[in-house]
Amino acid sequence: MEPELLLLKRSFERLDRQYRSADEKLSEFRERLRETRLELAQKDRQLEAAKKLLAAAGQERHEQQIAAEQSRDLSRRLGAKLSLQGPELPELAAKLGRSKRKVVELTAQLHEAQTRLLLSEEAGRQQSAEVLVLKKALGLRSELALPGLAGFDGQAQLLHSLARSQEEGASLAVQLAEGSRHASSLEDQVCVDQRDLAFDCGVPLSLDFQMLGLVWADAAVQVGYLQGEVERAVGGRVAAEEAAGAARRDTGEALGRAAALQLDIDELQAQLRRTSTHLDEVALARRAAEERGDAAAARSRQLAEQLVAEERAGRAQSSLAAARAEVDGYCERSEEAAAQMDSERRLRMQVQSQLENSSQRGAVREEQLAAEAARLRGEGAALALANERLSGEVKQAREALSGAAARQSASERHIEELHAAVTSLTRSKTKLQSTMLEQLSLFKSKLQQVEADNTALRGALLTAASPGSAAAGAGFGGSPSLGARDYQKHHQYRGSPGGGAASSAAGASLGPGGGGSYRGGGSPGGMGYGSPLAAYDGGSALSEERGGRGLRGRYDDE
Incomplete structure (x- = not known):
């Protein structure tokens, strides 16, 4: 009976370790849900900041419109003043018109060069971020080189991507330098043209033209700043939408893991019920053995009782072997489930890294498209409609985030209920183990008493014989x-x-x-x-x- 007791103790210890591992998994899953909730709150704050930025951009656009009106009024006044001057007025007016057109062209070229410079800087920053991500991803070689991912040559792909990113960064740096030199040359040419025009038109005209140039340059700078702010607001909105989608995907994955964990818990409960049934059968067999031991009063029946006891021991050994085989099968299934969870986690990390790279490239491409579309925007009404549409999308995103937060709260409550159920099962298991040990001790004492009575009776019979x-x-x-x-x-x-x-x-x-x-x-x-x-x-x-x-x-x- 002692080897059977040791086997039962080992099986209960194995079940206890499995329950502890399930509890640790629940704690880890709860921590992940807490982190997801914090990320959702951060994305909500980012959406609020983007909304405020859009409002500020609208206000600045209104101010820029007022400044443009003032600039047009000033140019009209300067034209009227020029029309009232001496006999050289037509020639000066023509020269002034040519200079204005040249200034406008040079200003447009300057803005275009500045736009290319900003795009190049942004592309350089994106490439630098991608290089950093790839350098960090080089540390994942040990995780990628696993039996489940034996065909994935992660290091070669990462090194190739790193080299390509470095080449693109070098080309972008060259483009940045060329754009800076071109912008400097354009600014120098504008200054030279302004000085030539001032020398030709005289001192009174030069003062007015300098004032006009300053106002025009100020307006151009403000318009460029406004366009940059609008582009950054659009980029922030896109990033917020991507973050909201990622949060929804993470919530769905969390719900899937919770469902899988519920299936594992149900299987553990079924296994515990089968073990309890087997222990009840063993207890019934022990009570039957006690009853048969009490009936051992004669020597002729003692032989029959011994044969029955041997048969019962054989059946108990077979049932214990079956129980051990069942417990070993359950352990193998648990190990397979853990290995599957690890492979799913690694696959999810790989897909997440690919999604991040794709989102970064898409963000760069989207910013380029936004820069190209910025040159085609000409009317304030389109900006107003775009602002209203963005406000509606931000509102929808906030509603979606609120729904995701509600689903996350429901998932946390469900996980707490599962944890309470696991705790209750653990207490039941402990109580059952203590009851079984008490019954074994009682059976041991009764068996010793019966053996003592049989020994005394056998001695008396041998004495008489x-x-x-x-x-x-x-x-x-x-x-x-x-x-x-x-x-x-x-x-x-x-x-x-x-x-x-x-x-x-x-x-x-x-x-x-x-x-x-x-x-x-x-x-x-x-x-x-x-x-x-x-x-x-x-x-x-x-x-x-x-x-x-x-x-x-x-x-x-x-």
Whole structure:
């Protein structure tokens, strides 16, 4: 019975470890949900900031419109002043018109060069960020080189991408330098043209033209700043929408993992119910064994009881082997599920990195398209409509984020309920284990008592059946006789408890001078002929002294 108890203890310890691992997985999943909720809150704040930025851009656009109106009024006043001057007025007016057109062209070229410069800087920043991501991704080589991803040459692809990114960064740096030089040359040319025009038109006209140039340059700078702010607002909105989509995908994955975890918990509960049923069957078998042990009153029925006990032990061993096989199968399934979860996690990380790279490239492409579309925007009404549309999309995104937060809260409540259920199952398992150990202790004590009664009864029967052996052993005083030793050697019952005790009692307990037990020293004038209790005491003590294998001694040694 002790090996069976050890196997049951090991199975319960294995189940306890599995419950602890499930609890740790629940804690990790809850931490991930908390991080997702923080990310959702951060995205909400980013959406609020984008909305404020859009409002500020609208206000600045209104101010730029007012400044443009003032610039047009000033240019009209300057034209009227020029029309009232001397006979060289037509030539000066023509020259002034040519200079204005040249200034406008140079200003447009300057704005275009600045736009290209900004795009090149943004592309350079994006490439730098991509290079950093790729450098960090080089550290994932150990994770990518796993049995499930043996065909993925991550290091070669990452190095190739890194080299390509470095080449693109170098070309962008060259473009930036060329754009800067071109912008500087355009600015120098504008200054030279302004000085030439001032020299040709005289001092009064030069002052007005300088004022006009300053106002025009200020308006151009403000318009460029407004366009940059609008582009950044559009980029922020796109990033917020992408973040909201990623949050929704993460929430869906979290719900899927929660469903898989619920399936694992259901399987654990079913396994626990099967184990409880098996323990109930074992308890019923033990109670039946106790009832059969109480009925062992005669020697003829004792043999039948032993045969039944051997058959029962065989059935118990077969049932325990089946239970062990079932528990081993469950452990293998748990290990397979853990390996599958690890492979899914690695695949999800790989897909997430690919999505991040795709989103970065899409953001760069989208910014380029936005820069090209910025040259085609000409009217304020389109900006107003775009602002209204963006406001509606921001509102929809906030509503979607609110729904995702509500679903996340529901998922957290569900996970807490699952955790409470797992805790309850753990307490039930502990209580069941303690109850089983108490029942085993009670069964052990009752079995020892039955074995003691059987040993005493067997000694009494042997005493009544062999008077000759007792008479032969009486001549040796209180020590066991040679006849008792021969009887013990030839009539020991298959190593059963008390066999050696009965043979020793036949020689040591029935003689005239051997009434005392072996433990009492064998003093003369003991209990004499006939005490089964004395026979049991002396025989069992002698059997224990000579290394007998009674069930009592075996349990005490263990």
